[in-house]
Amino acid sequence: MNILGISAFYHDSAACVIVDGQIIAAAQEERFTRKKHDAAFPKNAIEYCLNAAGKNLDQIEYVVFYDKSFLKFERLLETYIAFAPRGFQSFLTAMPIWLKEKLFQKLLLRDELKNLGADSNIESRLLFAEHHQSHAASAFFASPYEEAVVLTMDGVGEWTTTSVAIGCGNRLEAVKEIHFPHSIGLLYSAFTYYLGFKVNSGEYKVMGLAPYGETKYVDVILSKLLDLKADGSFRLDMQYFDYCTGLKMTNKKFDALFGDPPRKPEQPLTQKHMDIAASIQWVTEEIVLRLTRALFNETGRKNLCLAGGVALNCVANGRILRDGKFENIWIQPAAGDAGGAVGAALAAYYTHCDKPRRTNGKDAMSGTYLGPSYNNGEIEQQLSSAGARFERLSDADLITATVDALVAGKAVGWFQGRMEFGPRALGARSILGDPRNPAMQKTLNLKVKYRESFRPFAPAILREDMAEWFELDCDSPYMLFVANVAKDKRTEVTEQESALFGIDKLNIPRSEIPAVTHVDYSARIQSVDRETNPRFHELLSAFKARTGCPVLINTSFNIRGEPIVCSPKDAFRCFMGSEIELLVIENYILYKEKQDNRLKTNYSTTLEPD
Template sequence: MLVLGLSNMRDASAALVENGRVIAAVEEERFVRVKHVTALPLHAIRYCLKEAGIEAGDLDAVAVPWKYWVLGRRSLLALSAMLRSPQLLRVKGKRSLERMRQEWTELAFLSGKLSQALGSLRVKPTYLDHHLCHAASTYLVSPFDRAAILIVDGASESHTALLALGDGSQIRVLKRIPLPHSLGQFYAAMTAFLGFRPDYDEYIVMGLAAYGKPEYAEQMRTHILQLRPEGAFQLNTRLLDFHLARVGIFPPALQQLIGPHRRHDEEITQRHRDLAASAQLVLEETVLHMARHLRHLTDTDNLCLAGGVANNCVANSRLSREAGFRHVYVQPAAGDAGTALGAALWLSNRRGAFSQREVMRHTYLGPQFTEEACRDALTRAGLSGEPFSGEALCERVATELALGRLVFWFQGRMEWGPRALGHRSLLADPRREDMRELINAKVKLREPFRPFAPAVLEERASDYFDWVGPS
């Protein structure tokens, strides 16, 4: 059974699954070169079909990770906003209209749009629960036959987090956290408060947090994000509202509590670093609160993570050490891009076509290019190339790195997910103390504190890091 999963929301993507085996998966941004693009992922879909050597008419199912007609909870919140603040209603209403005109309209008329762009389909799309697709995207490719599943993001159709148990081929929902109490939206709103782009620059806040102290954590715990019994939490949206934060509006009471917000062109001060550290700590504590309750509910040593918050690797490291689980699995495309894969896997599973459950041990599911195509690209760019054999290539690369130079490494199929993991990577010698600042200033053109991911032989990882097992 061939199932195409697609997501047309932020981080638009497509994935193709055959009887539970992942054939291809890629984000639309890799083709249109717009990060986190919201679009019908036609380029990504065409690539998936091409990789499998099929046409759209050969598909047995099309799976979509969003039930666009489920608006009850959001409608109630819109009514509450109308009663609470005309300004909030205006902001929320504008955003809802934008989504209705693009994402939700595309989903409502998806069959016709796909047929027009790709050729006739013999199946109609199946629309699935967003958080269950997140859950399937991590559990059904994990090495576990039984695992706790924790999904934390900005929002699904009506909820912001899901606690579940994966057992065999089944996923059983144990608890949901309803809107507006969103950990993802809390962190996104604090990203905006710190002068960065919400739903885009959260990883910058995570990096900045390492340079601060959580001086404002207690104020945030007491007044903004409070823990509740049984893994629940409550977000005070009167103080910190994601929708207002997206457009740079913050209540006077919030600024009395933690000081004025930073404008995007304002210098980053120690107070901003401390605010980032405080938001990061409160996020970690809340995720741990949910995970510990989930551990109690499931009595399993295995944990699967997904949702945008699962991209916060600092929080994940605390989960692995402190939540009571022995093994933690994070699907590489943990954000909304991963729901395209999850939708294809979940629908395959529901229809009894999951004959091959494969563990995702690598992320190389995207396009690749022939040597001829690479040479043509170099020629068009006015560059020359010199061929090397395998051993000679490794020697040359090692020499360049030892001399303090940068190596741009390109091989095989493109990575699935936001991380460069060895197939489209920038390599540098980590022994040089100035290397991070050098790359940030001269190549990335970004803030000097921004970190890079280390790469090390698996058998040597414990020599350098407080970590046991693959990563």
């Protein structure tokens, strides 16, 4: 049975094809259009997924959309009525879009699919899952567990913002929900907005900024903004928020509570901003911990699955792991809306079609390497047409040349195999660096990524060496757990250094791998095993053999404001528009000094805030 899953029209549109329950391909539309968080109908992603599966639309039994627009429209209308006359301007802005497009989404999907070659019966094969059903299905049905508690947390779907389901075999039963406007995701996004970052993309900046601050505002948040119960259930005081009726997340009452208007993008960050970030991060972790503890006590289940945008908060995930209530935790790596395409397809296969499910101890995401790959002919054609100068090396020589560059302190663009699905680069479309170099974090942020200097980088480490270097000894292939660097790898901080505040802490080496050690000794860890990504494992092994260190900096192959690269052409453009010094595409190697200088582009003057 062939099923196409689609998420679209809000942010991070994506497509997925499953064949007889196996995820064959999945990709986000942004990777093809080069428009970050592209919300358009995922035409390119669908075409890629169908080609990867060797199918056309007439061979697809069901096309499944990841949410139900009529229920969203109901929520929109009820919210405006409840808050009237506030929000009239927002109502006037939203209604034409809904009446023109979103309310008649079935017809829109039918027409778009017909444009891709679907027959006239495609409408009869369209199914619609609920938003949090898609999230939950993406977490449980893709997990390695036969049974689990499934917790989904995000901004909002149709009405639901937090949901609990019990998964068993091919069944997934929803048992609890928290409804809009009460939302962990929207609470965190409100602070993202207040701190001057983009909602739906800048939340991870708040998480990265938090360790530079102190939790001075926790009491204010808990006493004024949030009524938090012992079991993790909560209600927000909506008099401080504007997202129900306005075009902003917060309002003047919120500003008065914290003493200032929202920070404007690109304005300097102050210690107060860092303290606010630390406070909302602590509160978010507390909510999630109370929820998961209560779920364990209520169900007695040993396995926990997570999805929804809040599940990308890897610091909170690390707290759940260290809390030790659940024996096993699995988090959908494409936990946000893009992953809804996977969940919608899996929900249709198992729930709607009642197909049997068999687990084999491994998850179904194939390391997230579900996107396009390129053969030698395609690589040579794209590079030649772009004017690139390149060499083709043997496997052994390629690894040696890459390690040479890394040890020399160079930034390396690493392009191998199938592109990752989801927000993380995991060794297929990555920028790599030497984590032992204390200047590398600042260099990569300011000269390669063109972004704020405080933002941390993640370590990729050989799975077999992880427990020696970090306080973590479980698989973390998707970079979704934060843990501390092992004590014997840390560098003692002087009294004078420990007295520093905020960004002044940034340049203090804190371990043997300072470029991936955050100011609180933490790191967002990717474990790399030989089976899932053999070439990346080989590179890490060679770097370890040369240096004694089994760790590399791994950050996404893109610069600020653009999606992760997809094709060799994208990679070469990013290479020539940044200060990446070596580009490795499969067995092809490109040295910056050998390129035509006329092909360089100046990204740094044209970038939008991300």
